[in-house]
Amino acid sequence: MKYCFGVDIGGTTVKMGLFQIDGVLLEKWEIPSHTENEGAAILPDVAASIEELCEKKKIAKDQIEGVGIGVPAPVTEVGIVQNTANLGWGYKEVKKEMEELTGLKVRLGNDANVAALGEMWLGAGKGEKNIVMVTLGTGVGGGVILEGHPLVGTNGAGGEIGHICVNETETETCGCGKKGCLEQYASATGIARLAALRLEKDAKSSLLRSQEHVDAKAVFDALKAQDEIAEEIVEEFGKYLGHALANIAVVVDPAVIVIGGGVSKAGEILLDYIVKNYRANAFFANQDVQFKLAELGNDAGICGAAKLILD
Amino acid sequence: MKYCFGVDIGGTTVKMGLFQIDGVLLEKWEIPSHTENEGAAILPDVAASIEELCEKKKIAKDQIEGVGIGVPAPVTEVGIVQNTANLGWGYKEVKKEMEELTGLKVRLGNDANVAALGEMWLGAGKGEKNIVMVTLGTGVGGGVILEGHPLVGTNGAGGEIGHICVNETETETCGCGKKGCLEQYASATGIARLAALRLEKDAKSSLLRSQEHVDAKAVFDALKAQDEIAEEIVEEFGKYLGHALANIAVVVDPAVIVIGGGVSKAGEILLDYIVKNYRANAFFANQDVQFKLAELGNDAGICGAAKLILD
Structure with a gap:
């Protein structure tokens, strides 16, 4: 059997997994992300952790197909990151550095694209090759997989569906500087915003009024208790997200749309x-x-990330 | 030198071209599309025309890489058409039939995707590999090329950007049955519709009022003569199309957007x-x-179509 590693680098921890190339996850673990000093230790720490596990499992280098890495940033085709918000890295030749550190083949991908690829390989999109994944978390992330491969795009910004404009009359500004982005309605933060706006609008009674802090979870809990205001809020959320997904589908024609993230x-x-x-x-x-x-x-x-290496 | 054929099957004529594989177009010609009798003669006619040209040019079969074909219908990956509006074909195994008729390798694509591929190879997108092409004709067609290949999609409906919804308050129905499709504003027909609506709205003077039939060309001619009403109409057209293209770009991250079709x-x-x-x-x-x-x-x-065969 051959093996590969999947590495998911985040701002707090690096998640790592050892896989058989047939998709069986043999072991997973985490190490901290040392983002200080421009994140200089991150890649050496990952390389050392891989080395250590190989010794422990008695896996030789020639049994390893390679290391796939997901990073929270746009990634160019040749495995270069220009900038990261959370890791401390500026311009970094991640693929090249990691290949030198490990002596293994390395492939790099954007974290949202990589998560979509993971769901296609072993999760909700299993057996399909055209999928759209939407991650509803603090923001709205997205990944598009076509013919089994992530849609990377010219700037590594493919699948940034949180910044589709869904409301031209919006007056509040999105984190990206535009107004009316999907993220302003469909993220956890967006749902809390819709809830606050709806609760301010009139005095109609609602389970939500007894809550000190109305977050997305509170809205869905109230919805499940048949709260009418919660239903209005979720309907509005669904209107923007459903409409945006219809417009995405007419462009990329997916077989499956996967909804993930905390809100899911x-x-x-x-x-x-x-x-x-x-x-x-x-x-x-x-x-x-x-x-x-x-x-x-x-x-x-x-x-x-592991699947990146097998393509 | 090796050669390939590009065939563009339409409802009235079949356009054909003989190419060197380096992209030089050596000869182009047309034959009529015999759509009667469920279009049974179309493929045999194309095959005979290819045969004839090869004899005339003294090109042997083994010098030909193959025949690429664009058809006005969704096409599955294995070269099957389910239905066509204009050719008379129902379910048809186009690739298989054509390979049997010619003894050559055949590749099939949807006409809008194929046109986009053509512009990438030899036209406005030369040197790029991620492009979006929008064809503003009677309708609005689209083709998306990613990493040099057409985005075909699960149903062969990738890139159908004319049916992105751009106006949720539209009351008139699009040909597809939905309301507010890009095609209702950005096609030649759509621009004529916007013009009629604007001219009805008030009595403001305009060069367009002297025209018996205000079509898209009349609107752009009046715009070039600084007509204010024409400018309002084109501004509205630009607003819907520009906005839709921004939403497409955030999903597919193209390097170039090519605008074609009669309106262009x-x-x-x-x-x-x-x-x-x-x-x-x-x-x-x-x-x-x-x-x-x-x-x-x-x-x-x-x-x-010719490029399809070279990938």
Whole structure:
């Protein structure tokens, strides 16, 4: 059997996994991300951790296909990162440095694209090769997989679907500087914002009014208790997200749309509101897209990173 | 030197081209499309025409890399067409039939994707590998090329950007059954519709009022003569198209957006209105996209079809 490593570098921890090339995850672990000193220690720490595990498992170098790495930044085709918000890195030739440190083949990908690839390989998109993954977390991330490969794009910015403009009349500004981005309505933060706006609008009674801090989870909990205000908020969320996904589908024609991230913990009820609005807006050729909740949770990154090396 | 054929099958004529594999177009010609009798004669006619040209040019079969074909329908990966609006074909195994008729390798593509591939290979997108092409004709067609290959999608419906919804308040219905599709504003028909609506709105004077039939060309001619009503109409057109292209760019991250089709004959002034609205809506990573007018005109189809065979 041959092996490969999947590495998911985040601002706090580096998640790592050892896989058989047939997709069996043999071992997973984490190490801290040392982002101080421009993140100089991150790659050497990862390389040392891989070395250590190989010794422990008695795996020889020639049994390893390589190391796939997901990073929270745009990545060029040749494995270079220009800048990162969370790791301390400026311009960094990640692929080249990591190949020198490990003596192994290295492939690099953007974390959102890599998570989508992971869901395609071992999760909600298993068996498919055209998928769109939307990650509803603090922000809205996205990854598009076409013919089994991530859509990277010219600037490594492919699949940045959180910044599709879905409301031209928005007056508040998104973190990106534009107004009306999907992220302003469909992220956890966005849902909390919609909730605050709705609760301010009038005095209609709601379970949410007893909460000190109305976050996305509170909204979905209230929805499950048939709260009408919560339903209005989720309907609005679903309208923007469903509509945006219909517009994405008409461009990339996916087989499956996977919904992940913290907000997706609300479960199947979340899909109901997205799918209804999707179907109402989708082009006829895209009506049959399947919607699924993400299945791999925090492992999506290591799984997708490992898959990078097998393509 | 090796050769290949590019074939662009339309409802009235089949355009054909003989290319050197380095991209030199040696000869182009047309034959009629015999769509009667479920289009049974179309492929045999094409095969006979290829045969004839090879004899005339003294080209042997083993000098030919193959035949690429563009058809006005979604195409599956294995070269099957399910249905066509204009050719008379129902389910048809086009690739297989054509390979049997010619003894040559055959590749099939959707006409809009193939035209985009042609512009990438020999036209406005030369040297690039990530392009979006928008064809503004009677309808709005689109083709997306990523890493040098057409985005085909799960149903062969990738790049159907005419059916992105750009206006949720639209009351008129698009040909596809939805409301507010880009095609309702950015096609030649759409521009004529915007013009009629604007002229009805009030009695403000305009060069357009002296015209019996206000079509897209009349609008752009009046714009060039500084007509204010024409400017309002084109501004509205640019707003919808620029916004839609910004949303497409954030998903596919192209290097170049190519504008083609009959409406693009209006020239550079058309780009001004599109680009201005694009820049106002585009995500920062996509601000530097280049906009270009299509360069190949009616030859885009045969060029792209020929390129299909060389990949």
